[in-house]
Amino acid sequence: MIDMDSLMKGQDYSELKDSYILFICKRDPFKDEREKHYGLSCYTFKNTCSENPAVNLNDKSLKVIYNASAYNEEKDEKVKAFLHFIHTNEPGKDDFTNRLSALVEQIKDNEKFRRDYAAMNLHDRDITRAAKQEGANEKAVENAITLVQKYNVSPESAAKDMNAPLDKVLESLSKSRL
Incomplete structure (x- = not known):
């Protein structure tokens, strides 16, 4: 969408303008395979080819994701103060976070x-409740599949015993048999 908005009809791809997408997260959004957070204060992404990272899409797009919970890891003092404010809601000693804090208080007074x-x-x-329910459903389906595969329980009984949706159990079983 950003690329489409920055190019006029008939313009060449090479005429794309630089675009920056910033996310500011209170908690670290990235985990490794052991569910351990990476702990970086900033994650920067550019579009590269999965098969050969030396090949760059050259779409002039940069995605930067700040992790406020790792503000202590940030080297830039201004960014560090801002991330500290986001994480703790306490303004620092700098002018920017003090002005930001005052603005937040002013906005809070607006009915x-x-x-x-x-x-x-x-x-x-x-949304959070729905995500938790989805996670519980996935775990119930996994448990039901274990019952079927390890203990030769019927899918219907396993789904009922684990409180899992039968259609999801059957779907997962059919995928695992392929």
């Missing part, structure tokens, strides 16, 4: 913003 913020939090909680 419309408070209503919208409360609605957004409800929406976020609904």
Whole structure:
């Protein structure tokens, strides 16, 4: 979408403008295969070829993801102060985070913003609850499949015993048999 917005009809791909996508996260969004966070304060991504990382898409797009929980790891003092503010909600000694803190307090006093913020939090909680339920369903399906494969229990019984959706158990079983 960003590329489409930056190119006019008929313009060449080489005329793309630089684009920056920034995410500021309170917690580390990346984990390794053992579920351990990498702990970087900043993750920077460019589009490269999976088969040969030396091949760059050259779309002039840069994605930067800041992890506020690792603010102590940040070398740039201004970025470090900002990430500290995001993580702790405590302004630092610098002018920027003090002004930002004052703006946040001013916005909190705005009645419309408070209503919208409360609605957004409800929406976020609904999403979190749905994700947890999905995770519980996935675990129940895994357990049901174990019952079927290890103990020769029927898929119907296993799904019922593990409180797993039967259709998901059957689907996973059929995939594992391929």
